[in-house]
Amino acid sequence: MKKNIPLVITFLTGLVIVVTFFTPHQPMGSMQQRLLIWYSIVLGFTMLLGIDSLLRSNLKKIAGRQPGWIYAAALVAGFLITMAAGLYTWIGTKSLLTLGSSFMFIYTYVIVPLQATMFALLAFFIASAAYRAFRARSMEATLLLITAAVVMLGRVPVGAELWDKLPVMQDWIMEVPQMAAKRGIFIGIALGTVAMSLRVILGLERTYLS
Amino acid sequence: MKKMTAMALLLLACCSLSSALEPPQDIQAADAPNDEGQAINLSWSLPPHPEASPVPLKGFQILRAESPDGEFKEIGFVLAGKSGYSDTGVKTGTAYYYKIKALGLSDSAESQAVGPATATAQWFDxxxxxxxxxxxxxxxxxxxxxxxxxxxxQLYIRKIQGLDAIDEAVGRSTELGKPVLYSFGLGEIRDIVTVASLAILRQVAVRCAQHGTELLVPNWDPIVMAAAQETVQQAYSEPGRPDLYKEGNVTFLTSDQFGYAAGVDGMMLRQKPGAVFFLGYFYAEALLMSETGHSIGAIQIAGTTAITQLPFFIASCDYTLIGEEMLAASCYLKRDPxxxxxxxxxxxxxxxxxxxxxxxxxxxxxxxxxxxxxxxxxxxxxxxxxxxxxxx
Known part of the structure; x- marks a missing residue:
């Protein structure tokens, strides 16, 4: 019974979603949108679960003076300060997005620069990953190196200055072999998604039920 | 002189006649196909060469009424050169009449009323x-x-190296006495790839429980976290080691993309897992996390249906499940006929x-x-x- 009820719910929900995809008539037409709204509501409540999990695990680390507890303390402090600033701003101005408020100060001068820093690190990681991938250790890696060099040079003005055929070659690589491989993967993913969805709807795939 | 004046007046009259604004022709009003009965499509013919027209045309005003003799009200405007309009402000089953008014710089020309047109909902798209x-x-x-x-x-299924390597990765972590880290990326529970990833998590968790290896699962989505907690807990019970399950190891980190990447990177640098699994849906954080995993010498198995992130995983991980291989994982691992x-x-x-x-x-x-x-x-x-x- 513990497994059968969720399986029946999954089957019926899956069936409804499939029918709504092909049926614009009400009440089916807007059903998908309505289910998405329900999902957002559930997500809002589960965020509380997430916060509970985050705080409990970090408070445990602090209480037990586990290795790295200082990071846990920084996280809890950051959480509390941001929440306090958010509540203070919301109570004072009835909005979290008020310019010049303490919450927006934290967002603009702490969160956004931290996000930008992480994103900027990507440039260095791309360089190190590219270095490893393009080392000409085998026939395949050498081909990859040559192709990458042509594509990179063909996409910048200096490439055309060096040899006017480079942008043409770059276009051909991107539009023919690259696109063919990409579409092959896409078709595989699409078929895999349909097959996986059918397995879930028909109750063959039950891992998500634990 | 009189003759000359008469000719000039005649020429002026001809010019003014040829440059008179004309309303659009061949107006059609019909129910929009394959919708829930909320739209009527209008179309009309443009002059053969509107850009060469001697009369500057601003556009077309769309007028609507519920009877041919009723009051026509403006419901929309399209610029000159357009020959269609979709009226999405209609009620299902109500008959409407339309007029199109061509607007010039100083004058206008209104068409005859067309209709009735009724929006109906279709049962099949x-x-x-x-x-x-x-x-x-x-x-x-x-x-x-x-x-x-x-x-x-007997059905033959080709080998998928990334999935065969799960035992090797967990075994290596166990030998080194290090934990195993598993990430779903930024996938939500409604993404089919996340559901597929839960099946792989189960297999990884069973192996971790058998070897007594710690399993860390930082999450970006709280619903995925709840599903992961349930999966790992159940998997630890399978080989009879429910005592090894720690709820704090399957935790929520943050719903911020780069915050999540920073958190997972921090965990990797501090706890130095021996094996890292990146299986789910990933965006720009994929390379940030997999390069950090590479830098600590962990054996890395990745898999995603996010086609833009696959090259990064291939460059920085030991094994990569490409697209559909991810979705076939549960079938492959279970070997259920x-x-x-x-x-x-x-x-x-x-x-x-x-x-x-x-x-x-x-x-x-x-x-x-x-x-x-x-x-x-x-x-x-x-x-x-x-x-x-x-x-x-």
Whole structure:
């Protein structure tokens, strides 16, 4: 019974979603949108679960003076300060997005620069990953190196200055072999998604039920 | 002199007559197809060369009324050069009449009323008939192969190295006395790839429980976290080690993309896991995390359906599950005949598509050759089939 009820719910929900995809008539037409709204509501409540999990695990680390507890303390402090600033701003101005408020100060001068820093690190990681991938250790890696060099040079003005055929070659690589491989993967993913969805709807795939 | 004045006046009259603003012609008002009865489509003919018209035209005002003699109110405006408008502010089942007014810089010209047009809801979206046909074929093949598998037919499935390496990765972590880290990326529970990833997590958790290895699962989505907690807890009970399960190891981190990447990177640098699994849906954080995993010397297994992130995983991880391999994971790991049967059905559709593409390429090539010789029938048939596949 513990497994059968969720399986029946999954089957019926899956069936409804499939029918709504092909049926614009009400009440089916807007059903998908309505289910998405329900999902957002559930997500809002589960965020509380997430916060509970985050705080409990970090408070445990602090209480037990586990290795790295200082990071846990920084996280809890950051959480509390941001929440306090958010509540203070919301109570004072009835909005979290008020310019010049303490919450927006934290967002603009702490969160956004931290996000930008992480994103900027990507440039260095791309360089190190590219270095490893393009080392000409085998026939395949050498081909990859040559192709990458042509594509990179063909996409910048200096490439055309060096040899006017480079942008043409770059276009051909991107539009023919690259696109063919990409579409092959896409078709595989699409078929895999349909097959996986059918397995879930028909109750063959039950891992998500634990 | 009088004669000259008369001629000038006649010329002026002719000019003014030829430059009079005309309302649009051939106006059609019809129910919008394949919708829930909330729109009426209007179309009209443009002058043959509107840009060469001597009268500057600003655009067309769309007027609507519920009876031909009623008061027509403006409901929209389109710029000159457009020949259609979709009225989405209608009630299902109500009859409407329309007029189109051409607006010049100083004058205007209104068409006759057209109608009645009524918006009706359709029970079947014909533009998606192609999807329905392919889904029915795929479902039939899946069920057929599942039945064959049930009867005991031996079905061959090729090796997927990334999935075979799970035992090796967990074993290595155990030997080194290090934890295992598992990330779903930024996938939500409604993403089918996340559901597939839960199946792999279960297998990883069973192995961790058998070897007594710690498993860390930082999450970006709280619903995925709840599902992961349930999966890991259940998996630890399978080999009889529920005591090893720690709820704090399957935790929520943050719903911020780069905050999550920073958190996972921090965990990797502090706790130095021996094996790292990146299986789910990833965006720009993929390389940030997998390069950090590489820098600590962890054995890394990645898999995603996010096509833009696959090259990064291939460059920085030991094994990468490409697209559909991810979705086949639960069938591959469980080796359940019914699940394997569904994979075979999927493969058959793929074979059908490959042959279909080859055949259509040949057809199009021959069609173009014949078209040049004055016989367009073959290319027309090709275009019909192609258009049928790309609609919806």
């Amino acid at each position: 014909t533009s998606r008939a192609n999807v329905l046909v392919l889904t029915i074929i795929l479902t039939f093949l899946l069920i057929w192969y599942i039945e064959r598998a049930k009867k005991g037919d 019914q699940l394997l049967g569904s994979l075979k059905g999927e493969d058959l559709v793929k074979a059908f598509l490959i042959w279909g593409f080859a055949l259509m390429s040949l057809w199009a090539t021959l069609g173009i050759i014949l078209q040049k010789n004055g016989n367009p029938a073959m290319i027309n048939a090709f275009n019909f089939i192609r258009d049928w596949f790309i609609t919806g």
